[in-house]
Amino acid sequence: MPRELTYLEAVREALQQEMRRDERVFVIGEDVGVYGGAFGVTRGMVEEFGEERIIDTPISELGIAGAITGAALTGMRPVGEIMFMDFTTLAAEQLVNQAAKIRFMFGGNATVPFVLRTPAGSGTGAAAQHSQSLENWFVHVPGLKVVMPSTPYDAKGLLVASIRDDNPVMFIENKLLYKSRGPVPEEIYTLPLSVSEVKREGRDVTIVATAIMVQRALEAARQLAEMGIEVEVVDPRTLKPLDRQPIIASVIKTGRVLIVHEACKTGGFGGELAAVIAGSEAFDFLDAPIIRLAGRDMPIPYNRTLEYHTVPQVDDIVQAARKLAEGSV
Amino acid sequence: MTLTAEKKHDLLRQMYTIRAFEEMAEQLYTMGKIHGTMHLSIGMEASAVGAVAALQDDDFILSTHRGHGHCIAKNADLNLMMAEFMGKETGYCRGRGGSMHIADVDGGNLGANGVVGGGIPIAVGVGLSQKMQKTGRICLSFFGDGAANLGPFHEALNMAAIWTLPVVFVCENNQYAMSYSAKKAFAIDKISDRAAAYGMPGETVDGNDLMAVYTAVRRAVDRARDGGGPSLIESSTYRWRGHSKSDANRYRSKAEIEEWRAKDPIARFRQQLIDAGELDDQGADAIMQAASGAIDTAVEFADSSPEPDLATIEDGVYA
Numbered sequence: 001m002p003r004e005l006t007y008l009e010a011v012r013e014a015l016q017q018e019m020r021r022d023e024r025v026f027v028i029g030e031d032v033g034v035y036g037g038a039f040g041v042t043r044g045m046v047e048e049f050g051e052e053r054i055i056d057t058p059i060s061e062l063g064i065a066g067a068i069t070g071a072a073l074t075g076m077r078p079v080g081e082i083m084f085m086d087f088t089t090l091a092a093e094q095l096v097n098q099a100a101k102i103r104f105m106f107g108g109n110a111t112v113p114f115v116l117r118t119p120a121g122s123g124t125g126a127a128a129q130h131s132q133s134l135e136n137w138f139v140h141v142p143g144l145k146v147v148m149p150s151t152p153y154d155a156k157g158l159l160v161a162s163i164r165d166d167n168p169v170m171f172i173e174n175k176l177l178y179k180s181r182g183p184v185p186e187e188i189y190t191l192p193l194s195v196s197e198v199k200r201e202g203r204d205v206t207i208v209a210t211a212i213m214v215q216r217a218l219e220a221a222r223q224l225a226e227m228g229i230e231v232e233v234v235d236p237r238t239l240k241p242l243d244r245q246p247i248i249a250s251v252i253k254t255g256r257v258l259i260v261h262e263a264c265k266t267g268g269f270g271g272e273l274a275a276v277i278a279g280s281e282a283f284d285f286l287d288a289p290i291i292r293l294a295g296r297d298m299p300i301p302y303n304r305t306l307e308y309h310t311v312p313q314v315d316d317i318v319q320a321a322r323k324l325a326e327g328s329v
Numbered sequence: 330m331t332l333t334a335e336k337k338h339d340l341l342r343q344m345y346t347i348r349a350f351e352e353m354a355e356q357l358y359t360m361g362k363i364h365g366t367m368h369l370s371i372g373m374e375a376s377a378v379g380a381v382a383a384l385q386d387d388d389f390i391l392s393t394h395r396g397h398g399h400c401i402a403k404n405a406d407l408n409l410m411m412a413e414f415m416g417k418e419t420g421y422c423r424g425r426g427g428s429m430h431i432a433d434v435d436g437g438n439l440g441a442n443g444v445v446g447g448g449i450p451i452a453v454g455v456g457l458s459q460k461m462q463k464t465g466r467i468c469l470s471f472f473g474d475g476a477a478n479l480g481p482f483h484e485a486l487n488m489a490a491i492w493t494l495p496v497v498f499v500c501e502n503n504q505y506a507m508s509y510s511a512k513k514a515f516a517i518d519k520i521s522d523r524a525a526a527y528g529m530p531g532e533t534v535d536g537n538d539l540m541a542v543y544t545a546v547r548r549a550v551d552r553a554r555d556g557g558g559p560s561l562i563e564s565s566t567y568r569w570r571g572h573s574k575s576d577a578n579r580y581r582s583k584a585e586i587e588e589w590r591a592k593d594p595i596a597r598f599r600q601q602l603i604d605a606g607e608l609d610d611q612g613a614d615a616i617m618q619a620a621s622g623a624i625d626t627a628v629e630f631a632d633s634s635p636e637p638d639l640a641t642i643e644d645g646v647y648a
Contacts, residue, residue, distance in 0.1 A: 074439070094451070
């Protein structure tokens with residue numbers, strides 16, 4: 001039996017193992033020390049690495065983003081934490097105008113190797129200012145990489161790879177996935193960035209999903225299989241730069257594609273995926289329109305029932321995929 | 330903290346070089362050889378040169394959108410700098426950055442900045458990194474009076490102070506944030522008074538007096554290097570030109586500009602050296618001529634340099 005960890009433990013183990021391996025790696029953010037991080041990701045780490053390498057900050061999100069930018073520029077490999085993705089808005093100037101552009105503006109004469117970890121997503125009942133999925137804001141900024149793992153195994157391997165990458169990486173974790181469990185090797189390993197993975201093979205419909213929607217798509221696929229519909233699930237894992245080929249290949253195979261993400265639909269990553277597919281050689285193989293399931297274009301409500309129906313759930317995916325497969329779209 | 334006569338001659342040369350470089354850049358802009366926008370620091374040379382003179386060669390600076398003087402004071406290669414202004418492949422940033430984004434990472438210049446206040450939080454990271462790596466190097470962060478009213482200023486000064494980082498914050502108060510007078514923008518007389526709020530020393534100096542700037546910044550640099558943490562120095566000075574090339578100067582009077590022109594920091598330092606018997610008029614003129622000669626060479630280099638190859642357009646977006 002392979003060892004299982006939660007997604008949260010996998011992230012922590014990646015941080016611990018990289019910090020043991022490379023003394024340039026350090027963690028900096030609000031309440032990451034004795035408190036252990038708002039979600040507990042860095043719990044226990046200050047005991048091993050000390051306050052010099054697990055650095056608690058004042059509530060200064062822009063300050064954190066500046067600190068990792070400057071430290072990365074001068075020889076360190078920092079991992080910053082922004083407690084909720086909603087608060088990356090406060091850090092945006094440093095991320096968008098500074099970190100993302102420095103290498104290019106300096107004619108390639110500098111590198112900014114940092115990771116900014118931040119939890120995204122709804123489902124915790126925390127309402128509109130603690131539940132957003134803003135990944136597409138950063139996907140739109142050249143110079144940043146955007147990684148969104150959907151399993152504990154991916155979380156560890158992709159985080160190690162992100163720390164070793166020479167670019168600024170936005171590493172977006174999902175709050176509801178923190179407690180999900182899965183096999184994770186004990187030894188340190190990397191999963192290459194910008195490699196999309198087929199998480200489940202199928203012949204009838206392709207579902208391209210990100211983060212927690214990968215898990216919901218896989219559950220939907222199990223239910224659809226009982227109805228005789230075989231769904232293929234593709235997880236981009238890195239949203240920018242995007243590995244297009246596995247997505248295109250899957251659509252060529254199935255001829256039908258459903259895109260699922262949690263962030264608001266308008267201007268969301270699904271639009272980009274749809275355009276990539278429609279503009280590719282897969283276009284001639286499409287037997288139905290490209291369908292997007294995404295968060296509604298509205299803030300996340302506090303009420304549990306309203307919140308649940310703001311973003312795609314398993315039933316929504318089952319219904320949409322079924323319609324697609326049956327040609328009733 | 331005393332400087333040799335030879336070093337002082339070199340500082341005078343740097344000031345003349347900055348003046349000549351910027352006057353040439355202004356001319357080239359008018360001729361259409363330099364495009365975009367341009368923020369000249371003519372009249373502020375003592376602030377840049379005096380502050381950087383307090384650093385060691387391997388210390389870092391972070392600069393502003395009015396950063397030509399900082400760049401030259403940090404020993405920039407004038408050829409590479411002029412080529413960057415003209416957008417050439419041989420420029421410091423291969424023509425990708427222009428005057429607002431020049432960096433010379435190997436030389437310790439971590440970049441001019443097109444965003445007001447943009448470099449201040451980065452200075453915290455550089456200071457943190459130097460402290461963690463125990464390099465003994467310090468980071469000097471230049472910014473203007475306008476930046477001192479932005480959030481990044483407050484977050485960065487606080488973080489540098491609580492972690493006792495080797496950072497020196499130099500606020501060049503040139504009296505206007507674009508058109509907004511510092512007198513209107515602050516309810517305090519001295520920006521350096523804000524240092525007290527973060528628990529660091531603060532000092533306002535005459536930014537047109539090179540030795541005054543040098544002495545104050547040197548004290549702050551020594552303190553930072555000895556583990557005493559950051560300081561805030563306000564260098565009070567004035568830009569003779571408008572904010573940028575599109576500025577019609579409607580917000581200030583000719584009389585005010587003339588009053589400050591009379592306080593020319595270069596003429597002042599030159600006279601100080603002559604009065605002290607450390608230089609004569611002839612020697613000073615020779616220094617001035619050598620400075621403008623170097624600019625002519627830089628223009629020739631830039632003019633004859635190639636444009637970037639279109640095939641390399643996306644180079645450097647990712648490592």
